[in-house]
Amino acid sequence: MNSKPVSLQLFNRLTKYLYFLEAFEEGEIPEYISATTIAKDLNYNDVQVRKDLASVSSGGKPKVGYVTRDLICDLTSFLGHDNETDAVLAGAGNLGRALMNYENFNNYGLNIVAAFDLADKVSEAQGFFKNKKVLSFDKMGDLCKRLGIKIGIITVPAEFAQEVCDIMVANGVRAIWNFAPINLKIPDYVVIKNEDMAASLALLIKRLKRKEDTKIRLEAGLKVD
Amino acid sequence: MNSKPVSLQLFNRLTKYLYFLEAFEEGEIPEYISATTIAKDLNYNDVQVRKDLASVSSGGKPKVGYVTRDLICDLTSFLGHDNETDAVLAGAGNLGRALMNYENFNNYGLNIVAAFDLADKVSEAQGFFKNKKVLSFDKMGDLCKRLGIKIGIITVPAEFAQEVCDIMVANGVRAIWNFAPINLKIPDYVVIKNEDMAASLALLIKRLKRKEDTKIRLEAGLKVD
DNA sequence: TAGATTGTTAATCGATTAACAATC
DNA sequence: TAGATTGTTAATCGATTAACAATC
Numbered sequence: 001m002n003s004k005p006v007s008l009q010l011f012n013r014l015t016k017y018l019y020f021l022e023a024f025e026e027g028e029i030p031e032y033i034s035a036t037t038i039a040k041d042l043n044y045n046d047v048q049v050r051k052d053l054a055s056v057s058s059g060g061k062p063k064v065g066y067v068t069r070d071l072i073c074d075l076t077s078f079l080g081h082d083n084e085t086d087a088v089l090a091g092a093g094n095l096g097r098a099l100m101n102y103e104n105f106n107n108y109g110l111n112i113v114a115a116f117d118l119a120d121k122v123s124e125a126q127g128f129f130k131n132k133k134v135l136s137f138d139k140m141g142d143l144c145k146r147l148g149i150k151i152g153i154i155t156v157p158a159e160f161a162q163e164v165c166d167i168m169v170a171n172g173v174r175a176i177w178n179f180a181p182i183n184l185k186i187p188d189y190v191v192i193k194n195e196d197m198a199a200s201l202a203l204l205i206k207r208l209k210r211k212e213d214t215k216i217r218l219e220a221g222l223k224v225d
Numbered sequence: 226m227n228s229k230p231v232s233l234q235l236f237n238r239l240t241k242y243l244y245f246l247e248a249f250e251e252g253e254i255p256e257y258i259s260a261t262t263i264a265k266d267l268n269y270n271d272v273q274v275r276k277d278l279a280s281v282s283s284g285g286k287p288k289v290g291y292v293t294r295d296l297i298c299d300l301t302s303f304l305g306h307d308n309e310t311d312a313v314l315a316g317a318g319n320l321g322r323a324l325m326n327y328e329n330f331n332n333y334g335l336n337i338v339a340a341f342d343l344a345d346k347v348s349e350a351q352g353f354f355k356n357k358k359v360l361s362f363d364k365m366g367d368l369c370k371r372l373g374i375k376i377g378i379i380t381v382p383a384e385f386a387q388e389v390c391d392i393m394v395a396n397g398v399r400a401i402w403n404f405a406p407i408n409l410k411i412p413d414y415v416v417i418k419n420e421d422m423a424a425s426l427a428l429l430i431k432r433l434k435r436k437e438d439t440k441i442r443l444e445a446g447l448k449v450d
Numbered sequence: 451t452a453g454a455t456t457g458t459t460a461a462t463c464g465a466t467t468a469a470c471a472a473t474c
Numbered sequence: 475t476a477g478a479t480t481g482t483t484a485a486t487c488g489a490t491t492a493a494c495a496a497t498c
Contacts, residue, residue, distance in 0.1 A: 006428070034480090045466070045468095046479095048467075054481075060480060061473085080430050104422070105423060175430065189440070191432045193425060195422075199237060202305050205400065207231075208400035288455050288498050290455070
C-alpha cells in the first residue's frame with residue numbers, strides 16, 4: 001500500500017503529468033492517453049513516463065495507452081491533492097500572508113487554521129487576515145497541541161526560526177515547511193521541507209550566466225566544456 | 226573558469242555550508258574550519274563536503290581544514306550572492322507582492338525593477354507597492370526590451386502564465402522563475418526554474434503520512450517495507 | 451612521530467535510458 | 475497480420491560513499 005519512498009524528482013514529474021492531463025477542457029478529455037504523448041509534450045523520455053505511471057496506476061493497454069480519467073484519479077490520489085490537512089503558520093509577514101491567501105492551497109487540501117506573530121503585528125492585522133486568525137506567538141504551542149496540528153509553516157526571519165520550530169515540535173507538529181534561510185535542527189521523527197527562495201533564485205541566475213557564457217564562447221569559436 | 230553545470234543538490238548543499246559559516250558571530254569566526262565539522266553539523270558525509278568544497282575553493286590544509294573567511298568568500302561568489310541582477314515581475318497579487326517585498330532578495334542581489342498586472346490591480350496599488358512601480362501588462366514587453374531585462378518572475382494565475390511568458394521571451398528575457406502550476410513551453414535558449422508551492426507542500430504531506438504509517442506499522446509489529 | 455585532516459581513486463548505489471519481448 | 479504501445483530486463487550514467495595514500 002505504501003511501498004518505496006518517493007523521490008523529489010519522481011514526485012515533481014508525476015505532478016507535471018497531472019497538470020498536463022488537467023489542461024484538457026472538460027468534454028475534450030480523450031478516452032485514452034499514451035505515455036508517448038505525455039513524454040513528447042513534457043520533453044521526457046517515454047520509458048521514464050511509463051515507469052513513473054506504473055508506480056501510481058494499474059497499467060495501460062498496449063496500442064491505446066492509459067484510460068485518461070482513471071489516470072487523473074490515480075495521480076490526484078497519489079499526489080494527495082484530494083486530502084484535507086490542517087496547518088499553523090508562524091510569521092504573518094508578507095510571505096506568510098501570501099501563503100495564507102494562496103487559493104491553490106485550498107484546492108490542494110491545505111487548511112491554515114491560524115497564523116502567529118508578534119503582538120504588534122497581530123494588532124496591526126486586527127487579529128485577522130482574510131478571515132484567518134492571527135494570534136500572538138505565545139498561544140501557538142497550546143493551539144497546536146489542542147487541535148493536534150501536524151504541519152507547521154515557518155515564515156519568520158532566520159534568527160527566530162529555530163525557536164519557533166522547537167515550540168512546534170514540542171507540541172506535536174511532525175512536519176515543518178521552512179522558508180527561513182537557515183538549517184533547522186529537528187529530531188528524526190520530524191520531516192522537513194526547506195523552501196529557500198533566495199537560493200532557488202540564485203541557481204536560476206547561475207544557470208542563466210552559464211548559458212550566456214556558453215553562447216559567447218560558441219560565437220567566439222572557443223572551446224566549450 | 227566555468228566548468229560543469231551545477232546540479233540542484235550540489236547548489237543546495239553549498240548554500241547550506243554558507244549558512245552554517247555565516248551563523249558565526251562577527252569576531253567569533255574561527256580561523257580554520259574542517260569539512261568534518263561542517264559535515265557533522267549538517268548531517269552529511271564528510272567526503273561529500275570535501276568534494277563539494279573542492280568545486281569552489283582552492284583547497285584546505287591537512288590537519289586544520291579550510292581558512293574560514295576564504296571559504297565564505299569563495300562560497301558567496303560561487304553562489305552569486307554578491308552580484309546585482311535586474312528582473313521584472315508579472316502578477317502583483319499576494320505572492321508577487323511578497324516577492325517584491327522580500328528583503329532577502331536585496332541581500333542576494335535581486336532587483337525587481339517593476340511589476341505588472343491588470344489595470345484594476347495597478348490602480349488599486351496606485352501605481353506603487355512599497356516603492357516599486359506597478360504597471361499595466363501592456364507596458365511589460367517594451368520595458369523588458371528597453372532595459373535589457375534578462376529575468377522574468379511569473380506569479381500570475383496558471384491560465385495567463387504561458388501568454389506572459391511568451392511576451393517576456395519575445396522581448397529578451399532569458400530566465401523565467403515560474404510560480405504558476407503549469408508546464409510552460411520555452412525555447413531552449415531560455416532557462417526556467419519552476420517553484421510549485423502546492424506540489425512542494427504535497428510532497429511534505431506525503432512524507433509525513435509515510436512516516437506516520439511506518440511508525441504505526443512498527444508499533445503493531447508489522448512488516449515495514 | 452602520531453593523529454587529524456585533505457584529496458584522490460575505486461566501489462556502490464540509485465536513477466535514467468536503451469533494447470526488446472509481449473500484447474491488443 | 476502489421477504497427478503502436480506497454481512493460482520488463484539489461485546497460486549506462488551520475489552521484490554518493492568507502493578505502494586509502496599524502497600531508498602538515
